Amino acid sequence: MSEQDLFKIETNNTVGRYSVASQDLKPGDVIFKEAPFAYGPKSDSACVCLGCHNPVDCATLCSKCSWPVCGPQCEVLSVHKDNECDVFSNAKVKFQAVEDPTDVCLQYECITPIRVLLEKERDQKRWEEEVSVMESHNEQRKPKPIWEFNQHNIVEYLRGPCKLDRFSEDLIHTVCGILEVNAFEARTPNCYMIRCLFPKLALMSHNCVSNIHHAVDCHGNGNLKDCVVTVRAAIHIPKGGELYSSYTYSIWPTLVRREFLRESKFFECACPRCSDKTELGTHMSSLKCQRCDNGVVVASDPLNDLCEWNCTHCDYKTHGGAMRKVFAAIQNEIDQVEYVGGHEGIQQRETIFRKYKSVLHPKHAYMTILRSALIQLYGKAEGYTLGDLPDVILERKMELCYQLLEVLDVIEPGLSRIRGITLYELHGPIMMHARHQYQYDAISKDDFRQKLKESVDILKQAVEILTNEPVSQPEGQLGQMAQTAYDQLIENFDMLVETAY
Ligand SMILES: C[S@@+](CC[C@H](N)C(=O)[O-])C[C@H]1O[C@@H](n2cnc3c(N)ncnc32)[C@H](O)[C@@H]1O
Numbered sequence: 001m002s003e004q005d006l007f008k009i010e011t012n013n014t015v016g017r018y019s020v021a022s023q024d025l026k027p028g029d030v031i032f033k034e035a036p037f038a039y040g041p042k043s044d045s046a047c048v049c050l051g052c053h054n055p056v057d058c059a060t061l062c063s064k065c066s067w068p069v070c071g072p073q074c075e076v077l078s079v080h081k082d083n084e085c086d087v088f089s090n091a092k093v094k095f096q097a098v099e100d101p102t103d104v105c106l107q108y109e110c111i112t113p114i115r116v117l118l119e120k121e122r123d124q125k126r127w128e129e130e131v132s133v134m135e136s137h138n139e140q141r142k143p144k145p146i147w148e149f150n151q152h153n154i155v156e157y158l159r160g161p162c163k164l165d166r167f168s169e170d171l172i173h174t175v176c177g178i179l180e181v182n183a184f185e186a187r188t189p190n191c192y193m194i195r196c197l198f199p200k201l202a203l204m205s206h207n208c209v210s211n212i213h214h215a216v217d218c219h220g221n222g223n224l225k226d227c228v229v230t231v232r233a234a235i236h237i238p239k240g241g242e243l244y245s246s247y248t249y250s251i252w253p254t255l256v257r258r259e260f261l262r263e264s265k266f267f268e269c270a271c272p273r274c275s276d277k278t279e280l281g282t283h284m285s286s287l288k289c290q291r292c293d294n295g296v297v298v299a300s301d302p303l304n305d306l307c308e309w310n311c312t313h314c315d316y317k318t319h320g321g322a323m324r325k326v327f328a329a330i331q332n333e334i335d336q337v338e339y340v341g342g343h344e345g346i347q348q349r350e351t352i353f354r355k356y357k358s359v360l361h362p363k364h365a366y367m368t369i370l371r372s373a374l375i376q377l378y379g380k381a382e383g384y385t386l387g388d389l390p391d392v393i394l395e396r397k398m399e400l401c402y403q404l405l406e407v408l409d410v411i412e413p414g415l416s417r418i419r420g421i422t423l424y425e426l427h428g429p430i431m432m433h434a435r436h437q438y439q440y441d442a443i444s445k446d447d448f449r450q451k452l453k454e455s456v457d458i459l460k461q462a463v464e465i466l467t468n469e470p471v472s473q474p475e476g477q478l479g480q481m482a483q484t485a486y487d488q489l490i491e492n493f494d495m496l497v498e499t500a501y
Pocket residue numbers: 014015016017018133134135137181182202203204205206207265266267268269270271
């Protein structure tokens with residue numbers, strides 16, 4: 001079946017163009033695959049190689065244009081050679097040395113817009129049909145500081161020193177807007193972030209609970225087919241059902257998601273999750289009431305950021321503005337430990353977890369974010385590998401996984417990457433814990449067999465999700481590992497039961 005059969009484009013006054021399924025879709029069905037129109041460094045990028053997009057120290061420069069690359073193998077990659085390299089070398093625009101190559105490098109702001117503009121000239125048809133019609137929100141962006149920033153760092157730079165004055169100011173601003181509103185992040189094989197303009201993927205409307213799954217397969221070989229996205233149904237989608245992706249981090253609370261969408265995508269999200277005081281029963285925005293101890297504090301009108309927040313049991317009330325401050329403070333605390341790994345990372349996150357346990361609903365977004373990080377650390381951090389963990393920590397890891405999955409089943413249903421990873425993280429502790437219990441005579445052989453089967457079933461679900469991920473990415477590699485582990489477990493199941501004691 002051709003991809004045109006799987007979705008079609010419709011239009012309405014609220015979202016503009018959007019996509020609907022043109023037939024019933026089941027989880028995992030490939031809706032389409034596409035190569036980007038262009039890809040390149042993100043806005044606010046640090047210095048990266050202009051061929052493979054890995055970070056560089058800027059000591060090695062392209063022999064033709066003198067902008068940063070890893071070496072001769074990267075300067076000849078088409079994504080650089082056929083784009084900015086020509087422009088910079090013809091106009092003799094040199095890269096200005098930077099003190100710290102890991103800082104944001106303003107000179108890089110122009111790279112991806114140049115690539116879009118040059119691709120427009122090479123592929124006029126795709127530009128006209130798929131890209132020129134994209135939303136740029138120029139009118140909303142004009143009064144914002146970003147417009148002036150782009151005028152100075154991109155528009156004037158391209159039309160002046162880069163001698164690209166064949167592109168009008170309006171067109172360059174529109175390209176900047178198209179990128180800001182429509183580009184998706186992807187990771188290079190070394191896991192560095194770039195942005196890609198996928199015109200079909202950008203047709204999907206936003207919903208804070210998405211029903212599609214997209215995975216970008218990036219090989220770093222520097223041509224356009226290098227970064228192909230595969231879009232699948234994450235859950236059952238009936239014929240005529242709208243296809244939704246999520247433009248935000250799904251584990252943020254409503255106030256934060258809506259603010260992000262307002263600021264960067266220029267619309268007020270009113271999806272069912274945002275409209276519901278309880279976030280579809282997850283309570284990812286709710287606080288525990290400090291006055292009555294029985295109720296939870298929820299927004300009276302979640303689509304109004306400044307509404308009153310009330311306790312469900314007593315007359316306690318507060319204000320959306322105050323809640324936003326509370327969320328910002330907690331987010332800040334969590335951000336501070338973002339890169340702290342190992343024992344320290346575990347201790348610091350557990351401390352924050354304990355601190356907010358009596359304040360936030362157990363499934364609150366920030367408790368969920370902490371859970372997700374702790375799950376990754378327990379079982380991997382030094383001194384905390386799965387074989388090292390005592391039962392009490394195995395139990396902690398299982399509890400964290402089950403609680404996280406309860407939330408993910410609602411906000412990331414079906415074939416979502418984070419569900420796959422969490423299921424994978426859960427299967428190991430179940431198996432390990434059951435073996436210990438059996439060895440201590442705390443459970444019978446039949447119970448052990450049952451627990452082992454539960455673990456294998458969970459691993460199977462992880463395999464079904466993660467083997468859809470490209471093997472160029474860590475999740476795809478995890479999928480391969482999970483598949484091997486699953487095959488071995490199935491083959492040796494009886495022997496494992498017999499020899500575990
Ligand atoms: C990536 S584009 C999606 C395609 C776009 N509708 C079009 O016609 O080109 C994102 C823009 O679509 C609109 N949009 C997407 N989802 C929306 C939603 N749930 N509510 C309102 N507007 C939405 C907003 O204007 C947003 O900036």
